[in-house]
Amino acid sequence: MVxxxxxxxxxxxxxxxxxxxxxxxxxxxxxSQYKINKEKSSFGLPSVIYLGHVISGDGLAPEAGKIAxxxxxxxxxxxxDVRSFLGLASYYRKFVRNFSAVAAxxxxxxxxxxPFLWSLHCQMAFARLKQAxxxxxxxxxxxxxxxxxxxxxxxxxxxxxxxxQDDGNGLRPVEYMSKKIKTQKLQDSTYxxxxxxxxxxxxxWKHFLLGRHxxxxxxxSTLQWLKSQGKLNDKLARYIQFIDMFDFEMKHKxxxxxxxxxxxxxxxxxxxxxxxxxxxxxxxxxxxAHLLPQDPTYGPxxxxxxxxxxxxxxxxxxxxxxxxxxxxxxxxxxPEDQQLRTLLMSVCHDARGHFGFLKSYAAxxxxxxxxxxxxxxxxxxxxxxxxxRNKVQRKPxxxxxxPLPIRDDPAQSVSxxxxxxxKTTPRGMRQVMVCVDRFSKYAEFIPLPEVAxxxxxxxxxxxxxxxxxxxxxxxxxxxDPRFCSEEWQSYCKDYLHSRLDMxxxxxxxxxxxxxxxxxxxxxxxxxxxxxxxQNWDLHLARAQLMYNMSVxxxxxxxxxxxxxxxxxxxxxxDIIDKAKTDLTPGTTEFIKRYRLDVERARANLFKAQKAMIxxxxxxxxxxxxxxxxxxxxxxxxxxxEEDISPKLLPKYLGPWQVLDxxxxxxxxxxxxIDVPLHLRTYPVFHASKLLPSLQLxxxxxxxxxxxxxxxxxxxxS
Numbered sequence: 139m140v141x142x143x144x145x146x147x148x149x150x151x152x153x154x155x156x157x158x159x160x161x162x163x164x165x166x167x168x169x170s171q172y173k174i175n176k177e178k179s180s181f182g183l184p185s186v187i188y189l190g191h192v193i194s195g196d197g198l199a200p201e202a203g204k205i206a207x208x209x210x211x212x213x214x215x216x217x218x219d220v221r222s223f224l225g226l227a228s229y230y231r232k233f234v235r236n237f238s239a240v241a242a243x244x245x246x247x248x249x250x251x252x253p254f255l256w257s258l259h260c261q262m263a264f265a266r267l268k269q270a271x272x273x274x275x276x277x278x279x280x281x282x283x284x285x286x287x288x289x290x291x292x293x294x295x296x297x298x299x300x301x302x303q304d305d306g307n308g309l310r311p312v313e314y315m316s317k318k319i320k321t322q323k324l325q326d327s328t329y330x331x332x333x334x335x336x337x338x339x340x341x342x343w344k345h346f347l348l349g350r351h352x353x354x355x356x357x358x359s360t361l362q363w364l365k366s367q368g369k370l371n372d373k374l375a376r377y378i379q380f381i382d383m384f385d386f387e388m389k390h391k392x393x394x395x396x397x398x399x400x401x402x403x404x405x406x407x408x409x410x411x412x413x414x415x416x417x418x419x420x421x422x423x424x425x426x427a428h429l430l431p432q433d434p435t436y437g438p439x440x441x442x443x444x445x446x447x448x449x450x451x452x453x454x455x456x457x458x459x460x461x462x463x464x465x466x467x468x469x470x471x472x473p474e475d476q477q478l479r480t481l482l483m484s485v486c487h488d489a490r491g492h493f494g495f496l497k498s499y500a501a502x503x504x505x506x507x508x509x510x511x512x513x514x515x516x517x518x519x520x521x522x523x524x525x526x527r528n529k530v531q532r533k534p535x536x537x538x539x540x541p542l543p544i545r546d547d548p549a550q551s552v553s554x555x556x557x558x559x560x561k562t563t564p565r566g567m568r569q570v571m572v573c574v575d576r577f578s579k580y581a582e583f584i585p586l587p588e589v590a591x592x593x594x595x596x597x598x599x600x601x602x603x604x605x606x607x608x609x610x611x612x613x614x615x616x617x618d619p620r621f622c623s624e625e626w627q628s629y630c631k632d633y634l635h636s637r638l639d640m641x642x643x644x645x646x647x648x649x650x651x652x653x654x655x656x657x658x659x660x661x662x663x664x665x666x667x668x669x670x671x672q673n674w675d676l677h678l679a680r681a682q683l684m685y686n687m688s689v690x691x692x693x694x695x696x697x698x699x700x701x702x703x704x705x706x707x708x709x710x711x712d713i714i715d716k717a718k719t720d721l722t723p724g725t726t727e728f729i730k731r732y733r734l735d736v737e738r739a740r741a742n743l744f745k746a747q748k749a750m751i752x753x754x755x756x757x758x759x760x761x762x763x764x765x766x767x768x769x770x771x772x773x774x775x776x777x778x779e780e781d782i783s784p785k786l787l788p789k790y791l792g793p794w795q796v797l798d799x800x801x802x803x804x805x806x807x808x809x810x811i812d813v814p815l816h817l818r819t820y821p822v823f824h825a826s827k828l829l830p831s832l833q834l835x836x837x838x839x840x841x842x843x844x845x846x847x848x849x850x851x852x853x854x855s
Contacts, residue, residue: 555652
């Protein structure tokens with residue numbers, strides 16, 4: 139029976155049992171002199187709708203009407219709309235696995251001081267959440283007579299848990315729980331995140347699990363890892379103190395390191411051991427001594443030394459352990475057991491600050507010895523996950539320079555970009571749209587107001603470029619939101635009939651033509667506006683003319699001459715007596731000279747491009763990344779929460795799968811990455827922002843046979 143406010147729900151397994159339950163309830167009401175409203179009461183129903191849920195013999199399901207309302211919910215237009223939608227959806231979060239991860243993008247929109255921008259990722263999260271609720275499973279009603287199974291998991295950015303029971307028809311979910319990991323916890327190791335997930339799940343279902351025995355399934359040998367920690371910090375100690383309240387049996391999923399101890403039994407003294415400093419030296423020595431006689435390399439040596447201590451020069455036995463002597467040093471011989479060797483390498487690398495190969499190998503080789511130890515240590519360090527995520531990469535960036543093809547004539551392709559001048563003029567101008575012809579290098583500097591939306595940009599580009607130079611066949615730009623908008627793309631495609639060549643996000647060097655011109659603009663403006671910066675927009679025309687009439691190093695001509703076929707009149711012309719007047723535009727001689735200039739410029743451009751490719755590619759390397767690979771993404775490319783120091787974040791996040799190779803970036807390929815939906819970022823990244831994920835050499839989720847090694851406990855004499 140369930141009583142909620144003035145409602146009473148009576149449920150039973152059989153009709154006979156239900157009649158008995160009703161009799162008891164009605165008699166109790168009669169004894170207390172309460173009357174029930176017959177018109178508002180229902181009896182003998184196979185299912186009932188209550189508080190937005192359908193409760194039946196099959197279990198618990200969302201009310202169809204509420205789910206229909208969610209399905210028909212229009213696209214939110216304001217933050218308030220998002221909050222309303224999430225409020226209703228969150229009411230049914232128990233039915234959705236990893237609800238927090240699915241809804242993270244929408245949740246981020248509701249943060250204080252976050253501008254409302256409905257992006258593609260928001261729309262995907264909106265649709266995915268609707269779909270997840272539509273397909274929500276029927277949750278099993280918890281049965282106190284049946285045992286519970288708890289499954290926990292922690293990813294890079296969130297935790298998830300599932301409570302299940304087996305009613306004879308296989309395991310069925312009772313409820314799902316999920317929570318987004320705060321940015322402060324991103325630095326935590328996988329084991330700490332797993333422990334956080336476990337503690338959070340136990341707290342969430344404490345009313346079900348406290349005081350009963352149950353099983354926990356986890357992806358990592360978290361408790362084994364805890365035993366390897368000497369002194370625990372306050373946070374881990376608090377987790378352990380809380381977890382110690384529960385009686386459970388830990389089960390490790392297939393693929394974990396510790397296959398010998400598939401289950402870590404929950405004993406009263408389990409966490410008492412964890413809470414103190416551990417010494418497993420004796421157990422470790424026994425394990426190594428047990429493995430040595432069976433080892434194909436060291437077994438014969440051990441047997442020979444047991445028969446004759448002097449039979450193997452350079453080796454000696456002590457307490458059933460084998461030592462090798464070389465140049466006055468003695469080292470413990472480690473049998474051919476990869477689990478044991480991997481653990482030793484982790485102690486000498488992970489526990490010593492994740493330094494490079496040389497320091498880690500030095501720590502290992504001072505105490506231990508086995509064949510191929512150097513190469514295995516090198517491979518271990520190179521594939522270490524934390525090192526890949528956190529260390530600064532000294533290798534050249536990925537992506538060779540492959541420039542866009544050189545055009546045949548001027549006015550065919552234009553590069554455009556915005557640059558902020560940092561000062562608003564009395565006329566309201568704040569930024570400049572720089573347009574550069576990719577062949578002649580002719581530039582237009584177009585002033586724009588501080589808030590220049592697509593209609594303003596479109597009008598300015600049409601007035602200043604299209605009306606003077608004609609519609610270009612291609613427009614090269616970065617992924618500024620204005621260039622990515624449907625309005626701009628429709629304008630370019632339907633009105634100008636121009637192809638859009640957009641570079642990968644956050645990779646400005648790919649649009650190098652416009653980026654260099656931004657620097658030239660500042661260089662030209664500084665001398666003429668000093669000391670008054672208020673009226674920089676009045677000097678733009680002068681700066682534009684000064685640039686266009688100067689000889690460009692790549693073409694050998696001034697942009698003005700190569701674009702218009704003649705040089706502009708300059709003040710110097712008034713004091714120089716020219717032998718002949720310039721050719722008249724439109725004449726045969728003018729056209730012939732112009733075509734000759736264009737051919738010479740093309741030849742010079744090819745030479746300059748070849749030299750640039752050779753220079754740049756000396757400091758870059760080809761990208762080995764292919765579709766389906768897993769890569770790390772530079773954390774600088776992802777949005778960050780407030781009050782988080784970027785210097786303390788991992789250098790890379792992930793790894794995530796490569797979905798596709800895209801774009802025509804001149805600096806090599808860009809890739810579509812399967813970035814979690816709750817990260818508000820455009821999922822296309824240039825190769826230079828990625829790092830191939832090297833497969834881990836071995837799983838390090840636990841020690842051999844539950845035995846952890848403290849190197850200082852191993853005797854070397």
